Amino acid sequence: MNKLPQKTALLLIDVQEGFNAPLWGMRDTPQAEENIAGLLAKFRAQSQPIYHVQHLSRNPKSPLAPGQPGVDFMAAARPRHGERIFQKHVNSAFIGTNLEEVLRKDGIQRLVIGGIAVDHCVSTTTRMAANLGFDVLLVADATIAHDRKGHDGAAFPAQLVHAITLASLHGEFATVLTTVSVLDIAFQ
Amino acid sequence: MNKLPQKTALLLIDVQEGFNAPLWGMRDTPQAEENIAGLLAKFRAQSQPIYHVQHLSRNPKSPLAPGQPGVDFMAAARPRHGERIFQKHVNSAFIGTNLEEVLRKDGIQRLVIGGIAVDHCVSTTTRMAANLGFDVLLVADATIAHDRKGHDGAAFPAQLVHAITLASLHGEFATVLTTVSVLDIAFQ
Numbered sequence: 001m002n003k004l005p006q007k008t009a010l011l012l013i014d015v016q017e018g019f020n021a022p023l024w025g026m027r028d029t030p031q032a033e034e035n036i037a038g039l040l041a042k043f044r045a046q047s048q049p050i051y052h053v054q055h056l057s058r059n060p061k062s063p064l065a066p067g068q069p070g071v072d073f074m075a076a077a078r079p080r081h082g083e084r085i086f087q088k089h090v091n092s093a094f095i096g097t098n099l100e101e102v103l104r105k106d107g108i109q110r111l112v113i114g115g116i117a118v119d120h121c122v123s124t125t126t127r128m129a130a131n132l133g134f135d136v137l138l139v140a141d142a143t144i145a146h147d148r149k150g151h152d153g154a155a156f157p158a159q160l161v162h163a164i165t166l167a168s169l170h171g172e173f174a175t176v177l178t179t180v181s182v183l184d185i186a187f188q
Numbered sequence: 189m190n191k192l193p194q195k196t197a198l199l200l201i202d203v204q205e206g207f208n209a210p211l212w213g214m215r216d217t218p219q220a221e222e223n224i225a226g227l228l229a230k231f232r233a234q235s236q237p238i239y240h241v242q243h244l245s246r247n248p249k250s251p252l253a254p255g256q257p258g259v260d261f262m263a264a265a266r267p268r269h270g271e272r273i274f275q276k277h278v279n280s281a282f283i284g285t286n287l288e289e290v291l292r293k294d295g296i297q298r299l300v301i302g303g304i305a306v307d308h309c310v311s312t313t314t315r316m317a318a319n320l321g322f323d324v325l326l327v328a329d330a331t332i333a334h335d336r337k338g339h340d341g342a343a344f345p346a347q348l349v350h351a352i353t354l355a356s357l358h359g360e361f362a363t364v365l366t367t368v369s370v371l372d373i374a375f376q
Contacts, residue, residue: 090319091361119356124315131278131312140339148355151328151364156352164344164352167336168307173279176339 009049009108010039011129013093013115013122015077016055018063018070024117025147028158033076035142035179036114040077042183049106050083053093055121091124100132110135112182113174114142119165127173136174139182140166196325197237197296198227199317201281201303201310203265204243206251206258212305213335216346221264223330223367224302228265230371237294238271241281243309279312288320298323300370301362302330307353315361324362327370328354 043050055064063070086097093099111134115122122143129136145162149155170176231238243252251258274285281287299322303310310331317324333350337343358364
């Protein structure tokens with residue numbers, strides 16, 4: 001991969017304080033916030049477009065419900081003036097928002113995606129982005145997984161959930177790569 | 189769970205001969221076709237609506253490309269006269285089709301979903317169905333996974349891909365259950 005084409009945007013999904021709540025269970029990728037901050041800094045320095053997605057839960061008990069402090073963006077991912085914010089109520093950032101319309105209007109062809117959680121909102125948005133015709137670079141270590149339990153009670157650690165989520169997406173919906181690749185290769 | 193509400197439909201995704209091609213790698217759930225046939229028989233016997241999704245690949249080398257024998261439905265899942273078929277070109281059965289419009293017009297509230305592959309087209313369609321407001325019952329053993337490889341070369345067996353795919357969907361996008369539960373409980 002060489003220099004990113006002009007029309008590459010950063011799409012950050014649900015990087016919000018509410019995901020620090022203990023109810024989500026154990027998480028992986030402790031360096032994700034730092035990586036997200038690094039991606040943001042690079043896109044800002046290169047004047048590449050940045051879009052933030054913010055989840056507003058319809059469940060009033062969720063730390064991501066409107067009015068809760070958890071809806072705020074984490075310090076690593078606070079939008080700056082002029083960066084668009086898309087508020088959503090479901091997993092996909094393309095459902096109930098005008099994200100697709102804005103991306104098309106802005107001429108975006110490729111999305112660099114990071115955020116939370118990799119197997120819920122990040123995976124769903126990545127899948128729809130690809131199926132709508134966008135080229136997706138999914139940044140493995142700028143996303144976070146949590147421990148999950150199956151319908152039969154089987155328990156799966158966050159790191160394994162993360163790895164298999166990415167394996168299902170890689171090559172079919174996205175090119176999976178690391179923050180270092182985006183920062184050192186894609187922008188060189 | 190008691191009797192299914194009136195407006196429950198069976199949605200079968202890409203149950204096509206082309207998935208028998210060796211290029212997909214090792215698969216799991218050898219009983220999936222039999223379970224799919226069982227679901228179809230039950231929905232037909234109860235006169236509940238049935239929708240078939242058929243993938244037509246845009247990759248001319250794919251066994252699922254138009255003109256290839258692999259586009260045909262497997263014997264277990266051949267549509268009968270009067271059952272609608274939705275042809276698609278991407279993973280989601282809701283993109284590039286009028287599936288959502290038809291489901292709404294037909295008053296469908298709940299979907300029982302099975303098909304191939306669980307982490308690609310089945311997961312993507314399940315996620316969109318849920319985010320569009322449909323209630324989804326995802327039938328674990330009426331879906332199939334294949335071995336997958338990560339972007340870093342790590343290999344994951346089909347059964348583990350299957351289990352973690354379902355764990356990520358269960359409770360967030362769908363209720364995951366078995367064919368026996370649908371046949372013996374939901375229709376009793």
